[in-house]
Amino acid sequence: MKLFKTYPLFILVITVMACTKEKEQSKTLQVDVYETSASGNKLTAVQTISEADTLEKITLFPEKELQTITGFGGAFTESSAYLLNRLSKKNRDTIIQAYFSKEGANYSLTRTHMNSCDFSLSQYSYAPVEDDMELEHFTIQEDKEDLIPMIKDAMAASEDGFKIFASPWTASPWMKDNNEWVGGKLLPKYYDTWALFFSKYVDAYKAEGIDIWGFTVENEPHGNGNNWESMHYTPDEMTNFVQNHLGPKLETDGHGDKIILGYDQNRAGLKEWVDSMYATEETSKYFDGTAIHWYESTYEVFPEELQYAHNKAPNKLLIETEGCIDSEVPAWKDDMWYWSKKSTDWGYDWREEEKKYLHPKYAPVNRYARDIIGCLNNWVDGWVDWNMVLDTQGGPNWFKNWCAAPVIVDPEKDEVYFTPLYYTMAHFSKYIRPGAKVIALESTADKKFMVTAAKNPDGSIAVVVFNEEPQARDFSLTLKEETVNLHIEGQALQTIMIPSRK
Structure with missing residues (x-):
């Protein structure tokens, strides 16, 4: 019984x-995990299920949508385009596919320069004839040998397409109060001529089969220490130029759909610029957003300034339009250099003493990963790297302002080196697509373990996690009632893809 x-x-x-x-x-959350690490992974698909007892906890809230992603990418410069033309067709195609194909980084937002910049082979202008007020001699002939072919090749490789915006470093010297390439201001009598310059640029590139998405008004309006091409504006001067000249001219000429981004320099100066740009409905009318750079610090994201800019104009774009490892000759085929705190930047040597603390030695991968995640977590909707390709010296650059790029080439030997920075960029550009919504999340981890997440238009969710410290971490990732326990090695970046629930 x-x-x-x-x-x-x-x-x-x-x-x-x-x-x-x-x-x-x-209730186990199904995910695919891709990792780049100091130990050697390069956007490698990994199985990293954790069985640890103690876990950091990340919880996603996809119903709480934040900013809409515009895109990620890099810049078409004459230097990069010139180098591609010196490589074999095989290596040129490999680089273009790596940046723009779906199998590669699938870049979606790009930049180029109007007239020359420091990463040009020489100084030139599309308006070379003095006092040509109607720009009858306007020509983009300088771009036709290198720059335009690179852009066209990228367009052919990109199945999804990409946006391209253009930035001037300076007007022609004859339009400026100092008659020089470097420094000085645009003379008021040439404001309308300079606005016409933008309109003619759109038409000229359209004739080449390239649609320009928009502009930044001026690269680094504070200047660059009077070193290479530059032109200065105060916030109110730029606002006046856009409100009364550039915006109306583009509209009159049928280019009113072109995006105009104001400012275009370091984040520390954001507040005074957005206060001017968005002071009234009239001043705001032609500004579609704000452009920012990262050179104020090698580690500080400036969240207060980013939050301020967003709150000042919550419906406007906020795009990081330039960042790079500057003042460095890039390491050649030495991955660990990019993971080690050996790099310095302009501020390490030249910054005033009271602000040198913003420029310690740093690891390039850390700088990229931390900044992109920090930006996405503070309302930035696009992030654009600087040169796509440079040589082993960090050029060519007429001013010898050496920098690193995600792809380094040796044209003499026809060799290509994809640095860890390329894979770092791809963790975002490949998996977070235009139109994605950054979503809210909660994390119990400290500041050395960073995370951001976005829901793509197809319903998939991309979660990017960066473990800056050498010690491995274990963490749980929860979406609604489903959880997965994951492991990440020290000095590693992971993109975790959650398939669409549609």
Whole structure:
């Protein structure tokens, strides 16, 4: 009798345990994980399920949508385009595909320069003839040998297409108060001529089969220490130029759909610029957003300034339009250099003493990963790298302002080196697509373990996690009622893809 009474209970317990186990299994979050690490992974698909007892906890809230992503990418410069033309067709195609194909980084937002910049082979202008007020001699001939072919090749490789915006470093010297390439201001009598310059640029590139998405008004309006091409504006001067000249001219000429981004320099100066740009409905009319750079600091994201800019104009774009490893000759085929705190920047040597603390030695991968995640977590909707390709010297650059790029080439030997920075950029550009919504999340981890997430238009969710420290971490990722426990090595970046639930 005792056995008879116990037996059904035993069956019941087993059945409940089996159902509970099945229920637990059904609540496991299904993910694909891609990792780049100091240990050698390069956007590698990995299986990193953790069985640790102590876990950091990341919880996603996809119903809480934040900014809409415009895109990620890099810049077409004459230097990069010139180098591509010196490589074999095989290596040129490899680089273009790596940046723009779906199998590669799938860049979606790009920049180029109007007239020359420091990463040009020489100084030139599309308006070379003095006092040509109507720009009858306007020409983009300088771009036709290198720059335009690179852009066209990228367009051919990109299945999804990409946006391209253009930035001037300076007007022609004859339009400026100092008659120089470097420094000085645009003379008021040439404001309308300079606005016409933008309109003619759109038409000229359209004739080449390239649609320009928009502009920044001026690269680094504070100047660059009077080193290479530059032209200065105060906030109110730029606002006046856009409100009364550039915006109306583009509109009159049928280019009113072109995006205009104001400012275009370091984040520390954001407040005074957005206060001017967005002071009234009239001043705001032609500004579609604000452009920013990262050179104020090698580690500080400036969240207060980014939050301020967003709150000042919550419906406007906020795009990081330039960042790079500057003042460095890039390491050649030495991945660990990019993971090690050996790099310095302009501020390490030249910044005033009271602000040198903003420029310690740093690891290039850390700088990219931390900044992109920090930006996405503070309302930035696009992030654009600087040169796509440079040589082993960090050029060519007429001013010898050496920098690093995600792809380094040796044109003499026809060799290509994809640095860890390329894979770092791809963790975002490949998996977070235009139109994605950054979503809210909660994390129990400290500041050395950074995370951001976005929901793509197809319903998939991309979660990017960066572990800056050398120690490995274990963490749980929860979406609604589903959880997965994951492991990440020290000095590693992961993109975790959650398939669409549609």
